[in-house]
Amino acid sequence: MSSSEREILLAGVGLKKHFPVMKGKWTRRAKHVHAVDGVDIFVRKGEVVGLVGESGCGKTTLGRLVLALLEPTEGALFFDAPENGTRRYAEIRGDIDRNPPRNKGDRRFLEAHSFEREFSVFRFGRKNRRHFRRNTHIVFQDPNSSLDPRMLIKEIIAEPLKAYHYGSRKEIQQRVLSLLSQCGLGPEFMDRLPHELSGGLRQRVAIARALAMSPKFIVLDEPTSALDVSVQAQILNLLKQLRCDFDLSFLFISHHLVVVRHMADRIVVMYAGQIVESGESEQVFSHPLHPYTVALLSAVPIADPNAHRERILLPGEIPDLINPPGGCRFHPRCQYAFEFCGWSAQETLEPFTTVLTSGRYPELGRLSKIVRPSIIDSYNFEIVVDGKISDNDVQAIYGAIRKETEEGVRSLSAVEEIRIQPSGEGSTLAVKLHHYIDPKLINVEGHWVKCHLYNENGIKLTSQSQASLHGKYET
Amino acid sequence: MDEPLLKVEGLRIGFVTRTGVIQAIDDVSFEINSGETFGLVGETGCGKSQTAMAIMRLTPEGGVIENGEINFNGNNLTKNIKHEFVLIKKNGQVRLKRNKSELKRLNTEMGKIRGKHISMIFQEPMTSLNPLHSIGKQISEVVVKHNLDEIIDRILSRDNSDGEQLKEMATLAIRQKVTRERLLELARTKGMEGLADQIWFIINRRDIGSDQKIQAVSDLAERRIGTVTRKFLTTLKKTQGKIPIKYRVLSKIPLVKNRFMGAIVEEARAISYELLSLVDMPNARTVLDQYPHELSGGMRQRAMIAMSIAAKPRLVIADEPTSALDVTVQAQILDLLRDLKKAFGASVLFISHDFAVIAEICDRVGVMYAGNIVEIADLKELFANPKHPYTQGLLAAIPKYGDKRETLLAIKGTVPDLMHPPEGCRFNTRCPRAFEKCTQKPPWVSVGKEHMVLCWLFEDGQDHVE
């Protein structure tokens, strides 16, 4: 079922959602949690897009944004809008990002704004919003809290119908019965209460409710994560069937990669509030490009004792979204990171001093007494050493750094230049780092990646890293 | 080595409620051998967690072990279950009366086992770590309680050691890249057995060079203790941890206490640090003083693991240890568990609902359904030849990685109400191959090498076609 030619149903452009960090109940601080930070996402008609990532990557927030259940900090959302216009808009936005305008009267701004004003769901008035809501819905993860515990099943499913004045009481009842049966539930469930049903059955009710007004697009936020495996199978089958019967589009959010692979046509991988890779499901799963995707896929346990897979274990943790790493957000954990990926003086200082003090490089022994390290700015730091430094020493340092980088201390790859500065107390090493660049999503081999390892023609780096990147992963 | 480390036989657990008795565990039997990882897999409500709790004799209020025997290392943990409670049937209702003194006795007995010989790792590390104590304190607590003699050994050994000898040993160890056992031997010959762990730890540090390691090891000899402390500790060693009377009063006075217990507390902290490093905790030094809420899920789980291996238990029960974690963190933790298993040789009872995780780490697997174990087999055998219809259904329901089948095979129906379970085989209401005999309790038969099934289809050990 190739859906790549079908038209775009929903498109989110430049979506950002920053939550202010509250101290206590009232004080708002200048800090924000950058839950979603510049995401473009689209869903075609009849397509299932899988949104994957770990906790804290922003996928749940994105799921809410895409249904306008949350107001964005920035960005536009288009639903059933003219495709040409949408593409043009995305282009303009991308252009504006790359070449910021010099004045407000910039043509591009005006063009983008007028399109946005007319078609972006976030700008819609009540009437248009209702129309949008009619065509979209959501199924939540937790079947226990997504149904009002005080309402009967039939009332729960009828709610959207009543909100849109579907018809007479009888017509509504008919519709509810039909929805129930489509979801595999008999009429005996009409008068039950949610707590009388098991998790799987409750999810069916939630699905029935979502289908009530025959929407075109449904967001499924971890719909089976709270269910047992056997029930999950039932629900997934049901979803697949409904999608076929009604030509629905889904945004399937899940951290469970195997399930997503089973369900999705296209997948989008998120990390720390941004999209790092997206493409046709099979392609991404068989040939992941982004190092994070590679590690993520390698970490998935397989239910087959004979499958041996080399696991890439990522060091570190999911980054703090209040102060995310600069440049590529994945760089602190990436084993292929190099000088442009985002290293700052703060990140490089310690590994650098360790090179001098650890004793692994006896030729640097003279320099191991550090008087005072200091950070000048994001790309420069200085280390005052007790003793005189010669040019040979500097060469030795370069050598040591190279070795360390190869062994995995990637931050040191950012060192651009080391100079000796004579000063009163011993000598000073002035270290300058490369400036980093924010990676952009580019199209490689048919799918999109946001990583400096790639340019439009494929992999940019040396063949050595290419081999190791792809060698570590087998299907 | 031939006797299994843990033997559970005919376990039967019921929960008494106002409306009736829930037969949570019907008849569970299995064995775990030394050094093996046994997986217990099943869906919600099948009773796997309760089985684990029963082994620790931590069955919650309202639950009773009605029958069965749990044998750990030759020790029968269920000796007196008949005396522990009385079921009173009154007006059609069943009431539970517990024998307080029996339970007290049980708790004392189990207290020696829990944490030391059998330890447990839970699913939600946030709830099993005390939010009010720092990580270091919590681990130290375990160490002091269970490893007091080890602590004392270390301190005293260090005190008796000689810098030169240590240097020699360290150099040798590094050059030869010795294993832990070899190092232990070496240390024993020099009479420094208590230090073996600490030396091993230093040698394996990755942030310093060899020269510095040797220096660090020889520096250990520099750490001496005062005479008073030494006397105290030697006495303590003889009394096996019970503080002798003449010190008892002194050991309670706040400042004076430090003279005696100070060395122990400090040592415990050092051991805690070593344990945290062992579980690959990033920034272990800082973490020692941090509180659980300051750590991420993965880190908390590592802390829990550190606590559970502190006393070098023979059996570790892990109840869904990775279910609350992200997949990359899960991979790290599973890896860690595998490494630790190799290093310590402990047996593991690994409970999960996720077959994939089980496939990663277990040697043998038991499948549970509604309070019964329905199948036990070696890992590969179970996946290759699942015999019980439930196992087959469960395996078929898992989306296979790399296999884009259109529909998943689902098991029809839902888990039965355990207050009124089906007659005979509890799976008979949902089993696609059920027949008349299934209303009777099915037999536990062997269908292959080390492969057992609870099913009528295999009565004579053969697969009956219907």
Place this chain on the structure above:
Amino acid sequence: MGLAIVVAYAAIAVIDFTYPQLIGVENAYSMIPDYVNTVPQPPAWPTHPFGTTFPGIDLYQAIMAAIRVDLWYSFLIVLVGAIIGITLGVLAAYFGGYIDELLMRFADIFLSIPYLPFAIAVGFILGRELSDVSIALILVWWPLYARYARGQALSVKESAFVEAAKASGVGSWRIMIRHVVPNVLTPIFVQVSLDLGTVVQIFAALTFIGFASANALLPELGALISRGFQYAVTAPWVVFFPGMAILVFAIGMNLLGDGLRDALDPKYRTRRR
């Protein structure tokens, strides 16, 4: 069991209103003094089952009548307080932001007022009528409900089913009314029933201090206690019985509250069916 007690009380109140004679009360609105035997008499069956108090008022009758009065006022206070409080609380939760802060500050002001001095102050300003007492208590009481309701409303607001309703296109007001309020009311009902018990005591305490109605002989439990206070040592029954009446009521309400909480839990809605 709580239900039983409260029902009994309520019944008495109702009966007082309609056919007081049923339980032997001659005059529901007034205590009847007997100036002949002014000294309090100990309980004696069948003439004075609870004894009499100064000046010769039959306690049994007085208490029976007083129950109605007390009940009425307590009910009024709690109900009005609750309505005000819940409304403001829910609105605060709904609007959030500025309004929320404003309302909560407002509530905090009243919350910090100790009821006794406040009641006295009110008495000073408005008068010492029972109605004034009621007003004072209402003012002190509503912020409790406001806070409680607001808290509940806030948490319900974040529930998945509310979000689902939003996604279903249900208007905000409707969501408030159909989803938030019912789920907020349940725990509050329990609170209400508990508070009735408390308020009765406070009300009685205040009348004991000195608030009274224009009709000095209006039967009221607190008034009865204050009336008999001076005789407490020699004739303990004059304070004992009214006091007991208050106590029993408070306990009854408490038990009722528990029972109510279980009954209103949606899990039991099925059993009823």
